[in-house]
Amino acid sequence: MGGGYVSNAGVFLVNAGFTLYIGAVLLRLLLQAVRADFYNPVSQAIVKVTNPLVRPLRRYVPALGKIDTACLLLIFALQILNLWLVGLLYGAPLGVMAVCVIAVAELLSKTIYLYLFAIIIQAIASWVSPGAYNPVLSLVAALTEPLLRPVRQRLPDLGGLDLSSLVVIMLLQLGLLLVVAPIADLAALR
DSSP, rough: OOOHHHHHHHHHHHHHHHHHHHHHHHHHHHHHTTOOTTSHHHHHHHHHHHHHHHHHHHHHSBBTBBBBBHHHHHHHHHHHHHHHHHHHHTTTTOOOHHHHHHHHHHHHHHHHHHHHHHHHHHHHHHSSSSSOOOOHHHHHHHHHHHHHHHHHHHHHSSOOOOOHHHHHHHHHHHIIIIHHHHHHHHHHHH
8 A cells, every 4th residue: 555655756756856857958958949148157057967968978969950969869868768767666667659659748748838937937027027137037038039029020019018928828838739638649549
């Protein structure tokens, strides 16, 4: 009877550790993609945390254009390892194809949630202290601007009221429902 509690605690710890590290590598990848300021202290912390695994991998995995394939491969491998360990802790290991499909769905979901949280943080910060500089908010703005700018340009001028955050949040939620969920359901068929 106590084994279920212990395995649940183990799954929680495994998921928490992997999610935090995958989030850091994912953030590094996305910040590189938007060419964020890497002299920012938060960016420097992300680089220091992720370098022990990214730097050795870069020796063998070259970048493809602007895409840091070493980070991408590391994120995918860590997500697969996370799913495999969780399956072992529950005593129900998954097949290779199912793990790969679930890993893709999980990574897309994590990316969408990262953007959702960034947009919400940016919106709250604009209400609390508009125009104030903060290293975290600087990175959040760099990360979200490529999503918000095209929507902002297409929305009518509402006299200073910016609804682009709301529209992008709705589009991201639709992405979870219409892209991520079907991919996750595909894994159940494997």
